Every structure is written in structure tokens, then in C-alpha cells.
Amino acid sequence: MRPIVHLPRPQGRCRPPPLPKFHLLPHRLPRRHVPRCHPHHHESLNTAREISNQIADSSPVLAFTTRTLLPKLSATFLNLPIVLLEDSRSADEDPRVVSTIQDLISTSPTTTQSRPAVSQEDTATLLYSSGTTGKSKGVISTHRNLISMVQIILTRFKLEGDGQPETFICTVPMFHVYGLAAFATGLLGSGSTVVILSRFDLGEMLRAISEYGATYLPLVPPILVAMIGAEKPLQLGSLRRVLSGGAPLSRELIDGFREKYPAVEILQGYGLTESTGIGASTDSHEESQRYGTAGLLSPNTEAKIVDPETGEPLPVNRTGELWLRGPYVMKGYYKNPEATRSTLDSKGWLKTGDLCYIDDDGYLFVVDRIKELIKYKGYQVAPAELEGLLLAHPEILDAAVIPFPDKEVGQVPMAYVVRKGESELTEAEVMEFVGKQVAPYKRIRRVAFVASIPKNPSGKILRKDLISLATSKL
Ligand SMILES: Nc1ncnc2c1ncn2[C@@H]1O[C@H](COP(=O)(O)OP(=O)(O)OP(=O)(O)O)[C@@H](O)[C@H]1O
Missing domain, CATH: 3.40.50.12780 (ANL, N-terminal domain)
Incomplete structure (x- = not known):
């Protein structure tokens, strides 16, 4: 039987995990099917507002969360029962907490309760x-x-x-x-x-x-x-x-x-x-x-x-x-x-x-x-292509390209650039570097330097944020 490994939760910021403690859990699966997990602590990157929107839309009947993340479950959802992913409850727990994961694990399932039928289309x-x-x-x-x-x-x-x-x-x-x-x-x-x-x-x-x-x-x-x-x-x-x-x-x-x-x-x-x-x-x-x-x-x-x-x-x-x-x-x-x-x-x-x-x-x-294409005089410019070129520059650490509104041509490609360490790369140099490699309609026509490019957890550039940043100065 393979062991399941539980690591103590690191305090505060993530630190290198201490040596794992082994807990042997009885398991009926054959040896090669027992997954080994080394969980560090979990964190939800969604904001309280995003979570509230999802709760309002989907009307869940039960929530699972950790004590640290509990404040992200807005008090507006007063009747939402919560199971804490913790070992035990404390005395002054949020009144919505109905149980802990440890309690659920140690409770034997009732044999009288029949499982609801689930079909593949559910x-x-x-x-x-x-x-x-x-x-x-x-x-x-x-x-x-x-x-x-x-x-x-x-x-x-x-x-x-x-x-x-x-x-x-x-x-x-x-x-x-x-x-x-x-x-x-x-x-x-x-x-x-x-x-x-x-x-x-x-x-x-x-x-x-x-x-x-x-x-x-x-x-x-x-x-x-x-x-x-x-x-x-x-x-x-x-x-x-x-x-x-x-x-x-x-x-x-x-x-x-x-x-x-x-x-x-x-x-x-x-x-x-x-x-x-x-x-x-x-x-x-x-x-x-x-x-x-x-x-x-x-x-x-x-x-x-x-x-x-x-x-x-x-x-x-x-x-x-x-x-x-x-x-x-x-x-x-x-x-x-x-x-x-x-x-x-x-x-x-x-x-x-x-x-x-x-x-x-x-x-x-x-x-x-398709929705992210920049339209320059009716030509389509793919930001991903220009970002690729920018990233190949030895002094550029990261980059994002967005459409910048222009009365004459519709939109022009604008680049947000993160320079490497000591680099003193100029706007003109960035534009020239890309200009040499692309057709004239794809040229970058505005450049701004930033400390980092905003991205979501799945790695996508948050272009909406950069577009509002660029256009807020208009
Ligand atoms: N290997 C890849 N190369 C290029 N693009 C990718 C790749 N993998 C995923 N994508 C992009 O991610 C998109 C899927 O994103 P996801 O479903 O995570 O959320 P989202 O589409 O960003 O949400 P929304 O549609 O609301 O903006 C794909 O349509 C594609 O544009």
C-alpha cells in the first residue's frame, strides 16, 4: 500500500516544506492506483466579489473553505452552510460553519441512505x-x-x-x-x-x-x-x-x-x-x-x-x-x-x-x-504575434500588446514592456526592433514601460486592465 503524505501547513508565506509525515490510510485500490499527494496549503485567487457573483449565479447548497479564506465568503450569504477544511472548530467560529473535514472523515456513512442516481448527462x-x-x-x-x-x-x-x-x-x-x-x-x-x-x-x-x-x-x-x-x-x-x-x-x-x-x-x-x-x-x-x-x-x-x-x-x-x-x-x-x-x-x-x-x-x-485582434485601417493585427517578437528582445522581460484607439486608422498596436534589470531601452528602440520584422500595418506605434504585466491564473494577459490604463490618460 502506498502512503498518502500530509505535510504540515506552512505558516504565512510559502516556505520549503518540512520532511513529510507519513500517514498510512487503508485503501482498497491496487497499489499503482493510489495517488501520492504532497499538498501545500491552498489559496483561492478569486476575490470576494468574484466569489459572491458566482454564489449568486449558481446558488450552492454547501461551501468548503479554510479558516483563512472564510472572510472571502461574504456575510450576505447568511444561510450558506460551510464545511471548514480544518481539523477542528474553534469556539468563536463563524455561525455558518456546520462541520469540519476532519469530522466528516471520521463519521461513518449511513448505510440506509441510498445514493442518488447520476446519469452521464447530469x-x-x-x-x-x-x-x-x-x-x-x-x-x-x-x-x-x-x-x-x-x-x-x-x-x-x-x-x-x-x-x-x-x-x-x-x-x-x-x-x-x-x-x-x-x-x-x-x-x-x-x-x-x-x-x-x-x-x-x-x-x-x-x-x-x-x-x-x-x-x-x-x-x-x-x-x-x-x-x-x-x-x-x-x-x-x-x-x-x-x-x-x-x-x-x-x-x-x-x-x-x-x-x-x-x-x-x-x-x-x-x-x-x-x-x-x-x-x-x-x-x-x-x-x-x-x-x-x-x-x-x-x-x-x-x-x-x-x-x-x-x-x-x-x-x-x-x-x-x-x-x-x-x-x-x-x-x-x-x-x-x-x-x-x-x-x-x-x-x-x-x-x-x-x-x-x-x-x-x-x-x-x-x-x-478573434476578440483580441487589433484592427488597424481594417487590417487585423494579432497581439500574440507582436508579444512573441518583443519577448525575443534580449532586454525585454515581459510584454503585452493592446489596441489603442486612433481617430484616423481605428486602432494602433500599443506595447506595454517590462525591461530587464538595468536596461535603458527606449520607446523608439522598441518600435524599431519590431518594425524591422513586420509589415507596416503591424508596427507598434506606442510604447509604455511598466514593472509587470497583469495576468490571470491561467496565464492570460488582462488586456482589459491595460486598455483602461492606457485610455484613462486620454
Ligand atoms: N496552447 C494555447 N495556445 C494559445 N491559446 C490558448 C492555449 N490554451 C488555451 N488558450 C486560450 O485560452 C482560451 C480558453 O480560456 P479559458 O476557457 O480558460 O477562459 P476564458 O476563455 O479566458 O474566459 P472568457 O471566454 O470569458 O474570456 C482559448 O480559447 C485560447 O484562446
Whole structure:
């Protein structure tokens, strides 16, 4: 029987975990199916306001939280019973607390109570899409959706490298589809060893890699940016693979990573909350050699590229909107039939909103999100392409490109740039660097320097914030 490891919760800021205490838990699963977890403490990145909106929308009947996060559950929800993820209750606990996880574990289940029947079409999860391009919506994934995604992860994720089982590090939140599909269900189902970080912290991540001999690191692009930006290559110990997903990964970032960490393979996964996870991925060395691709379609997946204006299907190598169909496509948006109708067509196709092309061999390339394209004199400029170029500049640590309103041409590309350490890079130099490499309509025409680029937990640039920052000065 494999041990389940419980680590004492670190106090305050994350510190290197002390040596694990082993608790043997009786388990009926065969040995290889018992997952080993090294949980650090968990934190919700959502704000109290975001959580309140989700509670108001979804009307939950029970909440699970920690004592630290309790204040995020607004007192407006007076009648919401709470189970604390703690060992015991204190005397002056919030009156809404009805139990603790420890109490629940030590209570024997009543045998008289029959389990409710659950069908594959019933709702399994209601994840809220991040709302980077519109209002956040509750995405209904059914049991069938989730089961098919777990199956994809079990068949396509390489769970062994050189005959040894992989040890995974979890840096992504489980309230997002990436963490839910990969860590909370798929890898748990595979019996893999998973080390969980409560949130991304570069030092903490490196310590965990070395301490637990981690070999596989699924991450989001900002973590890659941080790893490439380090002055000297970081000590990655036994790490063999990273998997990037959740947001665009430019070719320039891939090059930068390969140059700095030649021993580590870089793979990619593409997906949406609406597809309950991975719609395409690179799963092998050969597949990852196809420069810049997000990979081959997941099993049981159909895809087509359509003209976003007319809905007409386009041939290979032509760029248009990606539509996906498969057993993992969501049932719809919760209490939002209008949004469901405009995203799912009557034949079950999911309109991803992503501008993509598929090459002759079936490899998917993501250009950008249609809603994020900048319109310069009617030409379309993809911010992701310009961000990729900027990141290749030796003095640029991070960058984001947004549309800046212009009376004459509609919108011009504006760059927010984070310079490296001592760099004195000027606005003109940034514009010239990009200008030399792109068609005139794609040129960056405004530059501002900032200390960091705002991003959400799934790695997406919070362009709305940057646009309000830029336009507030108009
Ligand atoms: N490998 C990838 N390469 C490029 N883009 C990716 C990749 N993986 C995910 N994405 C982007 O992430 C999107 C899915 O995002 P997610 O479902 O997490 O929330 P959201 O779409 O940001 O929420 P909202 O639609 O409300 O803005 C995809 O449509 C795509 O634009």
C-alpha cells in the first residue's frame, strides 16, 4: 500500500516544506492506483466579489473553505452552510460553519441512505470561464464530458519517462479547467505522484522540484517567461518535461526556453473551459518538433476551420475560427441560453473564438483570439504575434500588446514592456526592433514601460486592465 503524505501547513508565506509525515490510510485500490499527494496549503485567487457573483449565479447548497479564506465568503450569504477544511472548530467560529473535514472523515456513512442516481448527462462541474474577453459565465460540464477528458489524459499524457513513473508538480489552480482536468481528476485517476503548490512562486517551485525529484511540470506561459528571464539558468534537477497551456505560447518563447534549458522537453496543450480541457496537444518529442504547434487533436475530436464571417469551412493551412466537436464539449452556459446558442451550433460544434489554422499533417496552430485582434485601417493585427517578437528582445522581460484607439486608422498596436534589470531601452528602440520584422500595418506605434504585466491564473494577459490604463490618460 502506498502512503498518502500530509505535510504540515506552512505558516504565512510559502516556505520549503518540512520532511513529510507519513500517514498510512487503508485503501482498497491496487497499489499503482493510489495517488501520492504532497499538498501545500491552498489559496483561492478569486476575490470576494468574484466569489459572491458566482454564489449568486449558481446558488450552492454547501461551501468548503479554510479558516483563512472564510472572510472571502461574504456575510450576505447568511444561510450558506460551510464545511471548514480544518481539523477542528474553534469556539468563536463563524455561525455558518456546520462541520469540519476532519469530522466528516471520521463519521461513518449511513448505510440506509441510498445514493442518488447520476446519469452521464447530469452536471458534474460548473466552472466559471475567466471572463477575459467578456462577462464570466458558468460552464456546465457533464459527467460524460469529464469522464472523456480523464480518458484523454490517461491515454495521451506520458505518465512514464524512461520506464520510471513521472512525478508531477501542480502550479495551476484547480478551479480552472487546466488544474481540474489534469490534477483534480486525470492524474489523480492515473495514480501518479503529484506535488501541489498552493500558488506559483518561483523559489517554492524550484525547491519542490528538487525536494521531490519532480520530472514533469505542467505550467502556464508566465511561468516560462519567469524561467527564461532568470539571469542564470535555474537548477531544474531531474525535470524532464514542461507542458504549457492556457494561453498562447510564442515560437520565440519556445526558442528561449530550449536555449536555456536544452535538457527539458517543452510540450503544449490547447483547450478551453468549454471543452472541459484539452482539445489538442503535443505529447511526444516528435510532435513537439513541429515548430510552434499547439499539437494534434485529442482522441474522439473533430475540428474544422471556418470563415468567421460566413461560417464556411476553409481548407488546410487557411486561417479562420476553430470549431471543435467531441464528447467533452460542454452542455452549455448556466442560465444563459443566449450565450449557449451563439457558442454551440445545432450540430454540436463548439465555436472556440480562436483564430487558428491546421496544416497538412493535422497540426493545430493558434494565431490569437478573434476578440483580441487589433484592427488597424481594417487590417487585423494579432497581439500574440507582436508579444512573441518583443519577448525575443534580449532586454525585454515581459510584454503585452493592446489596441489603442486612433481617430484616423481605428486602432494602433500599443506595447506595454517590462525591461530587464538595468536596461535603458527606449520607446523608439522598441518600435524599431519590431518594425524591422513586420509589415507596416503591424508596427507598434506606442510604447509604455511598466514593472509587470497583469495576468490571470491561467496565464492570460488582462488586456482589459491595460486598455483602461492606457485610455484613462486620454
Ligand atoms: N496552447 C494555447 N495556445 C494559445 N491559446 C490558448 C492555449 N490554451 C488555451 N488558450 C486560450 O485560452 C482560451 C480558453 O480560456 P479559458 O476557457 O480558460 O477562459 P476564458 O476563455 O479566458 O474566459 P472568457 O471566454 O470569458 O474570456 C482559448 O480559447 C485560447 O484562446
